[in-house]
Amino acid sequence: MIVTTDYVDLPHGAAVMRCLLARPAAPGRYPGIVFFSDIFQLSAPMQRACVRLAGHGFTVLAPEIYSRIEAPGSVIPFDDAGRTRGLEDAARTPVADFDADAGRALDHL
DSSP: OOEEEEEEEEEETTEEEEEEEEEESSSSOOOEEEOOOOTTOSOHHHHHHHHHHHHTTOEEEEEOTTTTTSOTTOOOOSSHHHHHHHHHHHHHSOHHHHHHHHHHHHHHO
């Protein structure tokens, strides 16, 4: 199945939550998935997973999970320093923020 990808910026307060949107290119209604990444955000493997799911007929919205801490478009490197940074960002992000982001993503879908 042919898919399209795009980035969507969903506002929250003074910031935005950047999301990757992958979906089938053919017009129609498709089931939606909010797909949270690991601590490295929207890395290349995460983007490929989104496209793969879209290729099976899903609309996939993958938010940057640290949008309150990291600048839009930030991908955390796969190295020791990146792992430390991602884990520190996770520790600084309250569960309520993840819940709010999930709600915002679902509302968009």
